[in-house]
Amino acid sequence: MATVNPNYENLQGSYLFANIARKVEAFKESHPEADIIRLGIGDVTRPLVPAVIEAIHAAVEEMGSADTFRGYGPEQGYDFLRNAIAEGDYAPLGITIQPDEIFVSDGAKSDVGNIQEIFSENNIIAITDPVYPVYLDSNVMGGRTGKAINGIYEKVVYLPTNAENNFSPAFPKERVDIVYLCCPNNPTGTVLSRARLAEWVQWCKDNEAILMFDSAYEAFITSTDTVRSIYEIEGAREVAIEFRSFSKTAGFTGTRCAYTVVPHEVTAKNAEGKRVPLNPMWNRRQTTKFNGVPYIIQRGAAAVYTPEGRAQIKEHIAYYMENARIIREGLEAIGLTVFGGVDAPYIWIQAPAGMSSWDLFDTLLEKVHIVSTPGSGFGPEGEGYLRLTAFGSRENTIRAVDRIKTLQF
CATH class of the missing domain: 3.40.640.10 (Type I PLP-dependent aspartate aminotransferase-like (Major domain))
Structure with a gap:
């Protein structure tokens, strides 16, 4: 009889992003009217540039x-x-x-x-x-x-x-x-x-x-x-x-x-x-x-x-980094402690006192319909943090920040 690689049995539960996807799908089923903004997985939204x-x-x-x-x-x-x-x-x-x-x-x-x-x-x-x-x-x-x-x-x-x-x-x-x-x-x-x-x-x-x-x-x-x-x-x-x-x-x-x-x-x-x-x-x-x-x-x-490709891609990178600035400055304006967003399209948010990573994830999903990534999914030291990405559209980025500003932490 064939036997499995025992190392696979040492893996910890589900892959982080698959776990998030299941949680979001369950929320969508119970709240079909929700207008969900996804700032969790770091997937780009701008199309391939014309030169490519x-x-x-x-x-x-x-x-x-x-x-x-x-x-x-x-x-x-x-x-x-x-x-x-x-x-x-x-x-x-x-x-x-x-x-x-x-x-x-x-x-x-x-x-x-x-x-x-x-x-x-x-x-x-x-x-x-x-x-x-x-x-x-x-x-x-x-x-x-x-x-x-x-x-x-x-x-x-x-x-x-x-x-x-x-x-x-x-x-x-x-x-x-x-x-x-x-x-x-x-x-x-x-x-x-x-x-x-x-x-x-x-x-x-x-x-x-x-x-x-x-x-x-x-x-x-x-x-x-x-x-x-x-x-x-x-x-x-x-x-x-x-x-x-x-x-x-x-x-x-x-x-x-x-x-x-x-x-x-x-x-x-x-x-x-x-x-x-x-x-x-x-x-x-x-x-x-x-x-x-x-x-x-x-x-x-x-x-x-x-030359054309470089110029066009530079515009896309600038677009995403402007999104990062909007998120970073918008969250800082309401008193949240944030890191990143200057040299990378990720913003690392410190959860308010008393909240875990998944608590903050659930709050954003359930109250303002924003998908994020809990920091604890990246390791023990990620507990108490949450990641947002700047890869969304400009419109959704602004809408997401405006929604978060309505929360009382």
């Missing part, structure tokens, strides 16, 4: 002709996109990334979840708390976390990240092999300073740890005292793997395109204690389990780097 649409249309036409039709493409991504990424995202920062260090995929979420496969089960991971759930759950599936006791996994090193430490976690005091950092951060919307990130890179070098650096929201950065790529930090190529996405930057949440950078210098030890490069291992994983992003989609992604 034109490139996708042209690629569709190519696929309709025998002379230009393409079947299987390279699993790592077409050269035209890998070159555009290297020249468009990294060269302006003074960073040299080789095209064969870039792996195009169908989403940063997929890559962050799949990257753990190239590491052994005995690696100890450290995650910030609160944290994007995929970092933790994929390692639960991989057998690195042990069981959860009162919501805390016994083999995971948690790095509290909250207002008390200015959302800059302390270094682990125990042995850690893999560290996950997200900057700008999801869910808190905050960033780590350039100096602090340099300290993290040095810590990873000193402790022979790998840094998983999620940079999916770098396009939203407005502050100068942080980095758009971890490779702006000297020595990062030796220890860091960087994840990037077109989802929020260019509205590809439904179109699906992202990439991961695995420098040739980044290594880990094999069973004999010899250092081996991770780039060929990730390449082997991708060529074995992934057939590549469709040509049509990659042509659309490449259009992001054209």
Whole structure:
């Protein structure tokens, strides 16, 4: 008889956003007249920009002709996109990334979840708390976390990240092999300073740890005292793997395109204690389990780097960040304590005294019909907070803030 992977039985309940969806559906059934505004899941609402649409249309036409039709493409991504990424995202920062260090995929979420496969089960991971759930759950599936006791996994090193430490976690005091950092951060919307990130890179070098650096929201950065790529930090190529996405930057949440950078210098030890490069291992994983992003989609992604594409996408990012400003300033005006919304399209709200994350979620849903995300769903340190996203329409963003202002906290 077939047996299941026992690690899956260690997962904690339902996936956060599926849990929220069920709760919202139940509310809709009992209140069919409710005009619900969704500011929970970080899904974009602006359409793909004209430059991207034109490139996708042209690629569709190519696929309709025998002379230009393409079947299987390279699993790592077409050269035209890998070159555009290297020249468009990294060269302006003074960073040299080789095209064969870039792996195009169908989403940063997929890559962050799949990257753990190239590491052994005995690696100890450290995650910030609160944290994007995929970092933790994929390692639960991989057998690195042990069981959860009162919501805390016994083999995971948690790095509290909250207002008390200015959302800059302390270094682990125990042995850690893999560290996950997200900057700008999801869910808190905050960033780590350039100096602090340099300290993290040095810590990873000193402790022979790998840094998983999620940079999916770098396009939203407005502050100068942080980095758009971890490779702006000297020595990062030796220890860091960087994840990037077109989802929020260019509205590809439904179109699906992202990439991961695995420098040739980044290594880990094999069973004999010899250092081996991770780039060929990730390449082997991708060529074995992934057939590549469709040509049509990659042509659309490449259009992001054209002058027209850049200008159009910049307008969309500005639109969302204006939404973030409206939310942040509107909630501050009624006395709520909020974080984020300056370098990321997320606003992290501290619940009023005496309210839990789910209490505040229920209040917004039931009283003013707004869907949010309870902070406790991102980890124990998220308790007492709530996340709103700036990805809604301008009209709904303003309406949502006006509704919240009617509440008495």
